[in-house]
Amino acid sequence: MRESKAVLTERAAQILDILETTHPEAKCALDYRNPFELVAATILSAQCTDERVNQVTPALFRRYPDAKKMAGAKPEDLEAIIRPTGFFRSKSKSLLGCATALTERHGGQVPRTMDEMTALPGVGRKTASVVLGHAYDIAEGIAVDTHVTRLSGLLGLSEHTDPVKIERDLMAKFPRKHWTNISHLLILHGRRVCIARRPKCAACILNDICPSAFSPEAAKAAAVKTGEVTEPAADVVRE
Numbered sequence: 001m002r003e004s005k006a007v008l009t010e011r012a013a014q015i016l017d018i019l020e021t022t023h024p025e026a027k028c029a030l031d032y033r034n035p036f037e038l039v040a041a042t043i044l045s046a047q048c049t050d051e052r053v054n055q056v057t058p059a060l061f062r063r064y065p066d067a068k069k070m071a072g073a074k075p076e077d078l079e080a081i082i083r084p085t086g087f088f089r090s091k092s093k094s095l096l097g098c099a100t101a102l103t104e105r106h107g108g109q110v111p112r113t114m115d116e117m118t119a120l121p122g123v124g125r126k127t128a129s130v131v132l133g134h135a136y137d138i139a140e141g142i143a144v145d146t147h148v149t150r151l152s153g154l155l156g157l158s159e160h161t162d163p164v165k166i167e168r169d170l171m172a173k174f175p176r177k178h179w180t181n182i183s184h185l186l187i188l189h190g191r192r193v194c195i196a197r198r199p200k201c202a203a204c205i206l207n208d209i210c211p212s213a214f215s216p217e218a219a220k221a222a223a224v225k226t227g228e229v230t231e232p233a234a235d236v237v238r239e
Contacts, residue, residue: 003156008156008157008173009173011155011156011157011209012157012173012174014209015155015157015206015209016174016178016182016185018205018206018209019182019185019186019189019206020181020185022189022205023185023188023189023192025188026181026184026185026187026188027181027184028130028134028184029050029051029054029184030042030045030050030053030054030057031054031057031058032057032135033061034135035109035110035131035135035136036066036067036102036108036110037057037061038110038130038131038134038135039098039102039110039120039123039127039131040057040060040061040070040095040098040099041053041054041057042126042127042130042131043091043094043095043098043122043123043127044056044057044082044085044091044095045085046087046091047086047087048085048086048087052084052085053085055084056081056082056084056085059081060078060081060082063077063081064078064099066108067098067099067102067103067108067109068099068103068108070095070096070099071096071099071100071102071103073095073096073099075092075093075096078092078095078096079092082095091122093121093122094121094122094123095122097120097121097122098120098121098122098123100121101119101120101121102120110131110135112132112136112138113132113140114128114129114132114140114141117131117132125141125143125144125163125164125167126143126144126145126163127143128140128141129141129142129143129167129179129180129183130143130183133179133180134180137180139176139177139179139180140179141167141171141179142167142170142171142174142179142180142182142183143183144163144166144167144170144183145183145187146226146227146228147186147187147190147191148166148170148183148186148187148190149161149163149166149225149226150190150194150196150222150223150225150226150228151186151189151190151194152166152169152170152186153212153222153225154194154199154210154211154212154218154219154222155206155210155211155212156210156211156212157169157170157173158170161225161226170182189206193205196219196222196223196226196228196229197223197228197229199219201213201214202214
């Protein structure tokens with residue numbers, strides 16, 4: 001039976017309140033000192049852990065401290081530095097394209113609107129939302145990664161798998177002032193508790209309002225959809 005908008009909104013409010021209480025330390029895990037560094041770090045974080053990105057960016061930003069410097073980089077030099085983050089050729093292309101566009105269109109400065117951000121090479125809504133939210137405290141969207149996708153489905157916040165549609169659903173359920181942080185709350189909860197292969201439902205503070213609690217089938221389906229597992233997930237851990 002489909003839930004009413006009022007019920008979904010109320011559950012979203014409960015989820016937000018509980019996660020903020022449970023994970024007060026949730027924040028952007030990427031190290032950066034300015035908007036340009038955050039753009040570059042977020043591009044590198046695609047299909048890579050934040051920890052690995054943070055190991056690579058100090059050397060990257062020492063050599064290329066701003067958009068103008070990076071725009072003039074040789075692709076092979078850039079690739080050599082960012083190789084540990086994976087997909088280094090495509091990421092190098094994105095970094096060079098983004099840096100060049102920032103230099104030529106915006107005087108080397110990172111713009112402050114979603115439209116201008118997503119017009120930059122290598123920058124989609126996820127990256128734009130992260131940068132606008134953390135570098136400028138401007139909430140124009142919600143960053144949707146695999147954790148947010150999976151938990152949105154399990155918690156009944158969205159029936160979709162397309163990031164744009166999931167973002168739309170989440171934006172309708174959470175107040176704008178929480179758009180930036182809700183992603184980090186869901187990501188942290190997904191890493192620590194609602195783990196793709198072995199969700200700890202018995203230890204989860206949301207288990208009494210989660211429609212998928214103690215359902216290995218739902219956890220497996222959600223993890224497979226996001227690509228976090230490619231084989232049957234283990235049973236839910238009841239601890």
